[in-house]
Amino acid sequence: MSPTRPVRLALLGCGTVGTEVVRLLHEQADDLTARIGAPLEIAGIAVRRLGRDRGDLPVDPSLFTTDALGLIKRDDVDLVVEVVGGIESARTWLVEGLRAGKSVVTANKALLAEDGGTLHDAAAEGNADLYYEASVAGAIPLLRPLRESLHGDRVTAVTGIVNGTTNFILSSMATTGAGFNEALEEATELGYAEADPTADVEGFDAAAKAAILASLAFHTRVTAADVFREGMTGVTAGDMASAKEMGCTIKLLCIAQRRDDTVSVRVHPAMIPLSHPLAGVGDAFNAVFVETEAAGPLMFYGRGAGGRPTASAVLGDIVAAARNKLSGTRAPSESNYAKLRVRPIGESLTRYHISLDVAERPGVLATVAGVFAQHEVSIATVRQSGRADDAKLVIVTHSAPDAALAATVEELASLDIVRSIASVLRVEGGAG
Numbered sequence: 001m002s003p004t005r006p007v008r009l010a011l012l013g014c015g016t017v018g019t020e021v022v023r024l025l026h027e028q029a030d031d032l033t034a035r036i037g038a039p040l041e042i043a044g045i046a047v048r049r050l051g052r053d054r055g056d057l058p059v060d061p062s063l064f065t066t067d068a069l070g071l072i073k074r075d076d077v078d079l080v081v082e083v084v085g086g087i088e089s090a091r092t093w094l095v096e097g098l099r100a101g102k103s104v105v106t107a108n109k110a111l112l113a114e115d116g117g118t119l120h121d122a123a124a125e126g127n128a129d130l131y132y133e134a135s136v137a138g139a140i141p142l143l144r145p146l147r148e149s150l151h152g153d154r155v156t157a158v159t160g161i162v163n164g165t166t167n168f169i170l171s172s173m174a175t176t177g178a179g180f181n182e183a184l185e186e187a188t189e190l191g192y193a194e195a196d197p198t199a200d201v202e203g204f205d206a207a208a209k210a211a212i213l214a215s216l217a218f219h220t221r222v223t224a225a226d227v228f229r230e231g232m233t234g235v236t237a238g239d240m241a242s243a244k245e246m247g248c249t250i251k252l253l254c255i256a257q258r259r260d261d262t263v264s265v266r267v268h269p270a271m272i273p274l275s276h277p278l279a280g281v282g283d284a285f286n287a288v289f290v291e292t293e294a295a296g297p298l299m300f301y302g303r304g305a306g307g308r309p310t311a312s313a314v315l316g317d318i319v320a321a322a323r324n325k326l327s328g329t330r331a332p333s334e335s336n337y338a339k340l341r342v343r344p345i346g347e348s349l350t351r352y353h354i355s356l357d358v359a360e361r362p363g364v365l366a367t368v369a370g371v372f373a374q375h376e377v378s379i380a381t382v383r384q385s386g387r388a389d390d391a392k393l394v395i396v397t398h399s400a401p402d403a404a405l406a407a408t409v410e411e412l413a414s415l416d417i418v419r420s421i422a423s424v425l426r427v428e429g430g431a432g
């Protein structure tokens with residue numbers, strides 16, 4: 001294309017992120033033109049409903065259309081920017097655009113984690129770019145470092161807080177004692193939550209991000225179905241209080257680890273010591289540790305959710321894709337040569353914090369300890385409190401295969417002397 005002709009983009013979606021993309025395109029138009037070497041122009045904006053009052057959004061109303069596919073197919077569209085979300089329609093749009101040689105910028109982690117392979121294949125077919133920095137950890141530049149800067153190194157682990165909504169809720173529960181519903185409502189108002197916040201609180205959103213991170217880090221296609229997922233709706237005020245007593249807090253973590261030629265990828269709430277760097281990551285902030293063989297530990301921190309921070313990442317990708325268009329080049333394509341086996345959760349090494357209500361009579365502790373021994377799970381600490389019917393045991397284990405820990409908990413639950421299992425939490429980072 002001629003360097004003087006504007007680069008024209010089809011914007012799909014004008015919600016929390018889409019409106020901020022429009023604003024940034026408007027506010028930074030001159031700088032963007034200088035950085036790209038040609039102006040960026042919005043060719044059209046696909047929305048669900050026409051005629052909605054969009055306040056002071058700096059855009060010509062005639063650009064709105066409800067025909068996303070028709071917009072993508074237009075000859076004057078160079079780039080497709082998708083900030084709608086969801087799977088089916090988005091997949092159709094993006095595959096159509098990529099196959100036709102239109103580069104794509106998307107924030108859609110759900111689609112990338114479910115069927116990223118189809119998008120990457122379509123990008124290769126159409127010789128187009130597929131950028132998705134906003135899909136994981138919002139504004140934080142994380143995917144480009146994994147996709148480019150660290151390609152001379154071997155990543156061994158990626159651990160982090162990658163969901164802003166749940167971090168906002170857990171931080172509120174830990175610091176102000178706010179209730180779950182109240183904190184979720186506030187996170188939704190602030191534009192952090194997904195259209196269906198179940199995706200946040202049940203860990204689906206973090207699991208999608210974990211799959212994307214693991215795919216990039218380990219040069220292996222990892223999908224959401226490969227990720228062990230447990231949400232944070234089971235975390236109670238009691239768990240938080242118990243964590244506090246032990247000098248810990250609770251965070252929803254994404255953990256992807258390489259061991260030999262296998263990887264494990266999991267998302268679950270975990271107890272971590274207050275001295276752990278992730279413990280201090282509050283509000284809707286995200287933080288991700290990347291450990292590599294040569295570089296050692298790297299930490300990425302910033303805003304993982306919210307319209308404007310996410311739009312920043314989208315704009316960065318738009319600039320990269322527009323520059324490539326103008327110079328007739330393409331970003332590095334998908335790297336999935338390693339094809340490592342994904343280990344099931346049962347094979348992952350974890351530690352458990354188990355809180356039990358038990359009968360207070362001689363031999364109870366020995367019986368409980370015997371169950372751990374039988375499953376070859378070693379106990380790190382035991383605390384007993386209360387008397388008579390109120391006796392409570394808090395046990396923290398050493399690291400063991402998750403399957404052995406789960407079997408231990410199952411057997412404990414079946415004992416007469418165990419009145420109830422008050423909580424089971426995994427432990428990370430030396431807590432306990």
Ligand SMILES: NC(=O)C1=CN([C@@H]2O[C@H](COP(=O)(O)OP(=O)(O)OC[C@H]3O[C@@H](n4cnc5c(N)ncnc54)[C@H](O)[C@@H]3O)[C@@H](O)[C@H]2O)C=CC1
Nearest residue numbers: 013014015016017046047048083084085107108305306310
């Ligand atoms: N809000 C955030 O903090 C972040 C969001 N994302 C992702 O960005 C994407 C968009 O998220 P939000 O802006 O928060 O969602 P949103 O729900 O605020 O916006 C989506 C917009 O798409 C529109 N839409 C639905 N169906 C459509 C159709 N057929 N044609 C055209 N428009 C249609 C909706 O009316 C809505 O305005 C999602 O994939 C989300 O996972 C990624 C990172 C952060």
Ligand SMILES: N[C@@H](CC=O)C(=O)O
Nearest residue numbers: 163164165193194305
């Ligand atoms: N709902 C997500 C938005 C960003 O990806 C979150 O809360 O992190």
Ligand code: NA
Nearest residue numbers: 133136138140
């Ligand atoms: Na990012």
